[in-house]
Amino acid sequence: MKIDVEKCAQLLGEWDNILILCHAHPDGDTLGSGFALLRAMQGLNKRARILCDDEIPSKYSYMLDGIKNEEFEPDYVVAVDVATVSLLGSLQETYGDRINLCIDHHATNTKYAENLLLCSDAAANCEIIFEIIKALGVKIDKKTADCLYTGLTTDTGCFRYSSTTSNTYRCAAELIDLGADNGYINRLMFETKTKKFAALERLATQGMQFFLDERVCVITITNEMYEQTGTDEQDTEALPPLTRQIEGVEIGLTLREKKDKTCKCSIRTFESVNAADLAGAFGGGGHKQAAACRFDCDIESAKKLLVEKSKELLK
Amino acid sequence: MKIDVEKCAQLLGEWDNILILCHAHPDGDTLGSGFALLRAMQGLNKRARILCDDEIPSKYSYMLDGIKNEEFEPDYVVAVDVATVSLLGSLQETYGDRINLCIDHHATNTKYAENLLLCSDAAANCEIIFEIIKALGVKIDKKTADCLYTGLTTDTGCFRYSSTTSNTYRCAAELIDLGADNGYINRLMFETKTKKFAALERLATQGMQFFLDERVCVITITNEMYEQTGTDEQDTEALPPLTRQIEGVEIGLTLREKKDKTCKCSIRTFESVNAADLAGAFGGGGHKQAAACRFDCDIESAKKLLVEKSKELLK
Numbered sequence: 001m002k003i004d005v006e007k008c009a010q011l012l013g014e015w016d017n018i019l020i021l022c023h024a025h026p027d028g029d030t031l032g033s034g035f036a037l038l039r040a041m042q043g044l045n046k047r048a049r050i051l052c053d054d055e056i057p058s059k060y061s062y063m064l065d066g067i068k069n070e071e072f073e074p075d076y077v078v079a080v081d082v083a084t085v086s087l088l089g090s091l092q093e094t095y096g097d098r099i100n101l102c103i104d105h106h107a108t109n110t111k112y113a114e115n116l117l118l119c120s121d122a123a124a125n126c127e128i129i130f131e132i133i134k135a136l137g138v139k140i141d142k143k144t145a146d147c148l149y150t151g152l153t154t155d156t157g158c159f160r161y162s163s164t165t166s167n168t169y170r171c172a173a174e175l176i177d178l179g180a181d182n183g184y185i186n187r188l189m190f191e192t193k194t195k196k197f198a199a200l201e202r203l204a205t206q207g208m209q210f211f212l213d214e215r216v217c218v219i220t221i222t223n224e225m226y227e228q229t230g231t232d233e234q235d236t237e238a239l240p241p242l243t244r245q246i247e248g249v250e251i252g253l254t255l256r257e258k259k260d261k262t263c264k265c266s267i268r269t270f271e272s273v274n275a276a277d278l279a280g281a282f283g284g285g286g287h288k289q290a291a292a293c294r295f296d297c298d299i300e301s302a303k304k305l306l307v308e309k310s311k312e313l314l315k
Numbered sequence: 316m317k318i319d320v321e322k323c324a325q326l327l328g329e330w331d332n333i334l335i336l337c338h339a340h341p342d343g344d345t346l347g348s349g350f351a352l353l354r355a356m357q358g359l360n361k362r363a364r365i366l367c368d369d370e371i372p373s374k375y376s377y378m379l380d381g382i383k384n385e386e387f388e389p390d391y392v393v394a395v396d397v398a399t400v401s402l403l404g405s406l407q408e409t410y411g412d413r414i415n416l417c418i419d420h421h422a423t424n425t426k427y428a429e430n431l432l433l434c435s436d437a438a439a440n441c442e443i444i445f446e447i448i449k450a451l452g453v454k455i456d457k458k459t460a461d462c463l464y465t466g467l468t469t470d471t472g473c474f475r476y477s478s479t480t481s482n483t484y485r486c487a488a489e490l491i492d493l494g495a496d497n498g499y500i501n502r503l504m505f506e507t508k509t510k511k512f513a514a515l516e517r518l519a520t521q522g523m524q525f526f527l528d529e530r531v532c533v534i535t536i537t538n539e540m541y542e543q544t545g546t547d548e549q550d551t552e553a554l555p556p557l558t559r560q561i562e563g564v565e566i567g568l569t570l571r572e573k574k575d576k577t578c579k580c581s582i583r584t585f586e587s588v589n590a591a592d593l594a595g596a597f598g599g600g601g602h603k604q605a606a607a608c609r610f611d612c613d614i615e616s617a618k619k620l621l622v623e624k625s626k627e628l629l630k
Contacts, residue, residue, distance in 0.1 A: 162498025166491040173484035183477025
C-alpha cells in the first residue's frame with residue numbers, strides 16, 4: 001500500500017522492536033537514512049537495530065557514534081533506500097518477504113513492501129527521512145543531522161547533479177543550523193583521496209575508451225589494477241562520475257571486474273539517455289542519470305553488450 | 316567608509332551611469348556579482364556597464380545573454396569581489412583611485428573604496444549581491460538568478476568547502492525557485508572536461524610532488540605541458556583543488572609557469588594553515604583556505620620558497 005509521510009510517521013510511532021535494513025554495497029544515502037531513523041526511534045525509547053549485508057565503509061563510522069545496535073527478534077522490518085529486495089543481498093532470504101515498510105526515492109521501486117512511502121522527486125532518500133522525523137516530533141540532534149546531511153550530499157554528488165532541487169538545498173540549510181558539520185562531511189566524502197586511490201584513478205583515466213562518435217566513455221577496472229595499486233572494489237565509488245565529465249559524452253560506463261571474472265557496471269548519463277533504461281536491459285536499475293547492473297560474463301563481452309544497447313538508446 | 320546592505324542599496328538606488336569592475340583572471344563569483352548587479356541596475360532603467368581586464372571565459376557566456384554593455388563616461392565606479400586594486404589588472408590605472416563603492420567578501424580587503432560593503436562571512440560575494448538586489452526591490456529574473464547561483468557554486472566548490480554556510484544553501488534554494496538552472500550550471504562549471512584538459516590533468520597528477528612528511532603537495536604546470544596538450548592557463552582553473560585531496564595533505568600548491576618563465580601559485584589549505592598568510596608572505600592574498608601569489612622567479616625557485624615558508628606555518 002502506498003502511504004504518505006503522515007501515515008508513515010504514525011506507523012513508526014506505533015511500532016516497536018524495529019529492524020532497519022540498508023541496501024548491500026551501502027552508500028551515504030542508505031546509511032544516512034538508516035542511522036538517522038535508528039537514532040529517531042531510539043530517541044523515542046524504542047528498540048531498533050540496523051542491518052546491512054556488507055561491512056560499513058570506515059569513512060561513515062561517525063554515524064555509529066553513541067548508538068546501540070544490539071540483536072533482538074524484530075516485530076517490524078523497515079527498508080530504507082532499497083529499490084528492490086535483491087539489493088538486500090543475503091538478507092533477502094530472511095527478510096525479503098516480510099518488509100513492513102519501505103521508505104524510498106527510486107522511481108523503479110518494485111513495491112515489495114507492505115507499506116511503501118515513495119517520493120521519487122526527492123534527490124536523496126534522506127530528504128524523506130528528514131520529513132518523517134520532523135513529523136514524529138523527535139528532537140533532531142547534531143549526530144542525526146550529520147547522518148541526514150551525508151545522505152543529501154552523497155546522493156547529489158555534493159549538490160551538483162540536476163536531480164538536486166531547492167528542497168534539497170533547503171534541507172541542507174536546516175540541517176546545518178541543527179549542527180550538521182557540512183565542511184567535515186564533504187571533505188571526508190569528496191576531498192579525501194588515498195594515494196592508492198589516486199593511483200587507481202590515474203590508471204582508470206589513462207585507459208578510458210570512447211565509442212559511438214565519442215558519445216560513450218568506458219572506464220575498465222580489472223583485478224590486475226586492484227593488485228597493482230593495492231586497492232579493492234570499495235575504492236571505486238568515486239570513479240563513475242569521471243566518465244561523463246568528458247565533453248560530448250552522453251553515456252559513461254564504469255566496468256569493474258569481480259574476483260570470479262564476471263563484472264558489474266555503473267552507468268552515468270545526462271538528459272539524453274535514461275540510465276535506468278540501460279541498466280534495466282541487463283536486469284539492473286537505478287535513477288535517470290545514475291544506475292547499475294551486473295553481468296555473468298567477462299568485461300569485454302559486457303562492454304560489447306552495453307555499447308550495442310547504448311547505440312539503440314542514443315538514437 | 317564601511318556601509319551596510321541598506322545603505323549600499325540606497326546609494327545604488329540614487330546613482331546612475333555606473334561602471335562595474337570585476338577582478339582580472341575572472342571567476343564565477345566576480346562575474347556573477349557583476350552581471351547580476353548590471354541586470355539589476357538596467358532593470359531600474361539605469362545606464363550601467365561592466366568591465367574586466369581579461370576576456371570572459373566562454374563557459375560564462377550565458378551571463379551576457381540579452382544585456383547591453385555599451386561604453387559611456389561613468390559617474391560612479393563599483394568594484395565587485397575585488398580585494399585590492401591591483402587585482403583590477405590594467406584597469407587599476409584608470410579607475411584605481413576613483414572606486415565609489417566596493418562590494419566584497421574577502422577579509423583581506425584593503426579598504427581602497429570610498430564606500431565599502433564587506434561581509435567576510437559570506438562564502439560567495441554573490442550572497443551579498445543577492446541581498447542588495449532584494450533590498451533594491453528589483454524583480455529577480457531567471458538570468459539574474461543564474462548569475463547569482465553561478466557565484467555561489469563556483470566560490471564554494473559546488474557547496475563543498477567548509478566556508479559554505481546555511482545561508483549559502485538558503486540563497487541557492489531561493490535562486491532555484493527563481494529559475495536558476497542549477498543542473499545546467501554545475502554541469503558546465505564542474506562536470507565538463509575537454510579531452511585536452513583531461514590530458515593536462517593526467518600530466519599534472521602524474522607529476523605530483525610531496526614535501527614535509529607529505530603534508531605539502533605540489534602540482535607543477537609548465538609551458539611544455541601546455542604545448543603537449545594544447546591547453547593554456549585558462550584550462551588550469553580546476554587543478555588547485557586536486558592538491559589537497561590527497562590524504563594527509565595540509566597545503567596544496569599549484570605552480571603555473573608563465574610565458575616569461577616566472578610563475579604564479581594557487582594555494583589550497585585546510586584548517587591547520589591560513590592560505591592567505593602563505594600567499595601574503597609573497598605579496599599575494601585571498602581566503603583562509605584558498606589564496607594566490609605571483610613570483611618573479613622560475614618555478615623551482617618559487618617552489619623552494621613556498622616549501623620553506625610552509626614549514627614555518629605548519630609548525
